Amino acid sequence: MTTVDVNDLETAMTLTDAGTGAEAWVCRDTGAVLIRSDEVGEPAGPVPADVDDGDRYVPVPSARDLHLGQALVFDFVRAEIPSEYDAVREIFRRPGAYGRYSRLLDGLGLRDRWHQYRDERTRAALNAWCDDNGFTLAGLPA
Structure with a gap:
């Protein structure tokens, strides 16, 4: 399974929920969290042109998607x-x-x-989302 960093995923979810128009995806191959945002730039570099390819990238869920509002x-x-x-x-x-x-x-x-x-519920929901999408969430407290 591909590993996704919990802090990167939380940051991406927060940015996409902030109403700034930010978008975020997780790369199925690398676990990298990709963010497209006019507000904060693109921390991991430019987002690939094929980011809408569901076989390669998964959109980061919103807090609402995870019932966290x-x-x-x-x-x-x-x-x-x-x-x-x-x-x-x-x-x-x-x-x-x-x-x-x-x-x-x-x-x-x-x-x-x-x-x-x-924080506990958010991380549990993100962990479940990762499981559902074939990722392993890294960086959770022991």
């Missing part, structure tokens, strides 16, 4: 602070929700626990 927030709330579920649901009904959610977590002293939960 609001669904993850609500999973955390149900598991860690179920008494705040209705308040968080209300927070996410209006724009600027993540800022208000962060302030709520700060007030409850749970920001670090949220980050740990989010």
Whole structure:
């Protein structure tokens, strides 16, 4: 199996989710993560012209594709602070929700626990995505 670096894959997913128009792929042959972005340049050099060839390159999934957006927030709330579920649901009904959610977590002293939960779930989802696509994810903590 081809190896993909977890940090490179996380970075690519973050960039593609940032709304900047960035695109990213993983090369099936090398495991290299390729990024096309006007905002940050192309760290691994120019993206090959045949990047749309699904036999050679796999598009990097978005957080939404991996159910890591609001669904993850609500999973955390149900598991860690179920008494705040209705308040968080209300927070996410209006724009600027993540800022208000962060302030709520700060007030409850749970920001670090949220980050740990989010990071663990993100890496687990990326690991599963790699398995599904014939890659091995490298760089995961032991």
